Amino acid sequence: MHISDHPAAAASFFKMFDFTHKLSMIIDHIAIHNNIRTRGVTVSVLLAVSTAILILACNATFKLLRYYCLQPWALVRALQAQGLKGPVPRFLLGNISQIVETRNEMEVYDMEIGDHNILSRICPYYCQWSAEYGKTFVFWWGTEPRIPATDSEILKEILFTKSEYFGKSSIQLKGGVLLLGNGLIFANGTDWAKRRQIIAPAFHIEKLKEMVPLIVNCTSQMLRTWDQVLKTTEGSVEMDVCEQFAGLTSDVIVQTAFGSCCFNNGKKVFQLLKSLERIYTEYNRRIWLPGCRFLPTPLNREASRLQQEMQGSLKAIIEARNKCDNECSSRTNDLLGLLLAESNKNHIYSTEQKFGAKELVEECRTFFFVGHETTYLLLTWTIMLLALHPYWQEQARAEVMEVFKGRDPQADLLNKLKIVGMIFNESLRLYPPAPTLLRTALSDVQVGSLHVPKGTTFWIPILAIHHDPTLWGADANEFKPERFSESLGNSSRHLLSFLPFSSGPRICVGQTFALTEAKVVLVMLLQNYKFWVSPKYRHAPTSMITLKPKYGMPMIIEKV
Numbered sequence: 001m002h003i004s005d006h007p008a009a010a011a012s013f014f015k016m017f018d019f020t021h022k023l024s025m026i027i028d029h030i031a032i033h034n035n036i037r038t039r040g041v042t043v044s045v046l047l048a049v050s051t052a053i054l055i056l057a058c059n060a061t062f063k064l065l066r067y068y069c070l071q072p073w074a075l076v077r078a079l080q081a082q083g084l085k086g087p088v089p090r091f092l093l094g095n096i097s098q099i100v101e102t103r104n105e106m107e108v109y110d111m112e113i114g115d116h117n118i119l120s121r122i123c124p125y126y127c128q129w130s131a132e133y134g135k136t137f138v139f140w141w142g143t144e145p146r147i148p149a150t151d152s153e154i155l156k157e158i159l160f161t162k163s164e165y166f167g168k169s170s171i172q173l174k175g176g177v178l179l180l181g182n183g184l185i186f187a188n189g190t191d192w193a194k195r196r197q198i199i200a201p202a203f204h205i206e207k208l209k210e211m212v213p214l215i216v217n218c219t220s221q222m223l224r225t226w227d228q229v230l231k232t233t234e235g236s237v238e239m240d241v242c243e244q245f246a247g248l249t250s251d252v253i254v255q256t257a258f259g260s261c262c263f264n265n266g267k268k269v270f271q272l273l274k275s276l277e278r279i280y281t282e283y284n285r286r287i288w289l290p291g292c293r294f295l296p297t298p299l300n301r302e303a304s305r306l307q308q309e310m311q312g313s314l315k316a317i318i319e320a321r322n323k324c325d326n327e328c329s330s331r332t333n334d335l336l337g338l339l340l341a342e343s344n345k346n347h348i349y350s351t352e353q354k355f356g357a358k359e360l361v362e363e364c365r366t367f368f369f370v371g372h373e374t375t376y377l378l379l380t381w382t383i384m385l386l387a388l389h390p391y392w393q394e395q396a397r398a399e400v401m402e403v404f405k406g407r408d409p410q411a412d413l414l415n416k417l418k419i420v421g422m423i424f425n426e427s428l429r430l431y432p433p434a435p436t437l438l439r440t441a442l443s444d445v446q447v448g449s450l451h452v453p454k455g456t457t458f459w460i461p462i463l464a465i466h467h468d469p470t471l472w473g474a475d476a477n478e479f480k481p482e483r484f485s486e487s488l489g490n491s492s493r494h495l496l497s498f499l500p501f502s503s504g505p506r507i508c509v510g511q512t513f514a515l516t517e518a519k520v521v522l523v524m525l526l527q528n529y530k531f532w533v534s535p536k537y538r539h540a541p542t543s544m545i546t547l548k549p550k551y552g553m554p555m556i557i558e559k560v
């Protein structure tokens with residue numbers, strides 16, 4: 001256990017240091033008056049240091065004991081007293097080992113291509129436990145109790161009516177910060193409200209419209225390279241579209257959110273994120289005891305080196321943007337422009353709400369990750385579904401041809417794409433890029449008939465909700481875009497059955513950005529190419545933070 005792993009222990013260390021100093025001065029005073037000295041080192045110093053070490057050790061032990069034993073034990077009792085059952089947790093690990101083992105077992109095999117019943121593969125532990133204990137049970141992620149929430153009335157309370165009682169826990173922060181950064185996505189309370197207020201204007205619909213030509217430009221560059229490859233082959237080519245879309249969406253987020261002067265450093269950040277993702281995957285395959293991540297193992301050392309390089313590249317982006325020429329400074333309303341303006345302000349906010357250089361770096365890191373990862377996955381799964389369903393591929397192409405008549409996509413016409421919208425919704429339902437959500441009670445709160453103690457987390461399995469036959473019908477695992485023929489607002493179906501972007505005040509801030517980008521790219525793809533699934537494709541969806549195809553998405557591509 002490292003001292004920095006536990007902020008409270010770190011604080012007590014510094015208090016103790018101060019205390020040692022004062023104690024040593026008092027004892028020194030007594031020692032000098034009584035003439036007690038041993039080889040130049042006063043007895044007082046030795047006495048004070050050993051007393052301080054003892055007190056420090058007791059204090060830290062008590063805090064660790066409270067954090068890892070007493071608090072979880074109190075939570076177990078409070079939840080059990082209300083009749084909540086669940087799998088038996090192990091000391092410190094909770095049910096992590098069962099989760100990791102069942103997931104690894106399922107991933108040994110590939111699925112049939114065209115089989116969209118992926119819940120039992122992605123969340124096998126949930127299927128097993130919900131069959132055994134019913135809809136509401138409790139399992140443990142380390143020392144954090146997690147209660148699945150799928151009922152719409154409960155979801156309404158967590159995400160809307162009582163959302164202020166919920167936030168992100170320190171365990172979630174520790175798990176995700178490696179990739180996602182400690183930005184808006186992990187903030188709580190007034191800190192979250194302040195950050196959201198600064199960031200939201202960058203995603204205003206009018207701002208997004210200005211970004212469409214930039215997205216068209218980035219997509220054209222990708223398609224030019226595809227055309228060049230196609231010229232050298234006999235009319236068709238095989239390509240891993242997952243890799244292609246990852247590159248494209250990273251170019252788009254750098255250009256639209258950070259400015260063109262950041263391009264090279266932006267590329268570097270994405271390479272580093274890719275390496276960090278490999279490490280994160282490796283971390284998730286193992287079972288970790290608290291503090292293990294601070295041991296100097298080769299994996300931990302590599303993670304720390306990459307983290308440092310990442311901080312360096314992000315700082316370079318911020319410096320470059322600060323010095324940037326007119327091209328960038330005219331776009332002060334993009335994401336980085338807004339963040340820089342905020343951090344350059346003379347702050348009237350309390351230290352807690354301060355938006356300084358550190359916050360700026362972390363926020364940029366969040367946007368680098370979430371700004372491209374989820375959108376390239378939406379595009380990847382959508383192309384797979386269209387390749388498997390030529391009827392819908394043709395319907396979508398016909399609509400695109402009718403609306404744009406072969407021209408580049410324009411912002412004002414994008415909302416005329418009804419069929420394309422239905423296809424994206426159905427793709428987000430079957431393959432939600434963010435398959436689960438977590439909401440931790442920041443104080444005691446009543447939810448439905450449950451008294452939820454502070455520290456309890458609701459685990460919202462978006463994937464399970466989206467595949468639930470009681471909500472979506474017996475054909476819930478089939479690709480049927482016609483389900484979304486009514487607009488979502490008019491649909492009689494409960495809004496909380498479809499949560500790809502979450503809902504309530506913490507709904508994805510980049511939702512419209514992502515859908516605008518995805519539409520522009522899909523329009524340009526359908527105008528130019530036809531898609532078939534390659535015989536090399538292995539259907540093996542896997543989930544770490546996001547839901548992705550384990551072995552990429554090789555596709556056969558042909559000119560229209």
Ligand code: HEM
Nearest residue numbers: 185370371374375378433434500501502506508509510514
């Ligand atoms: C298909 C694409 C996307 C999907 C499916 C998606 C999904 C989500 C979900 C489910 C959440 C809630 C997470 C939670 O509360 O734990 C979320 C939050 C967030 N998303 Fe997205 N997202 C997408 C694209 C984007 C893009 C393009 C950006 C930015 C450019 C973005 C930025 C964010 C941020 C900053 C949050 C945190 C919001 C807050 O807590 O106030 N997302 N997203």
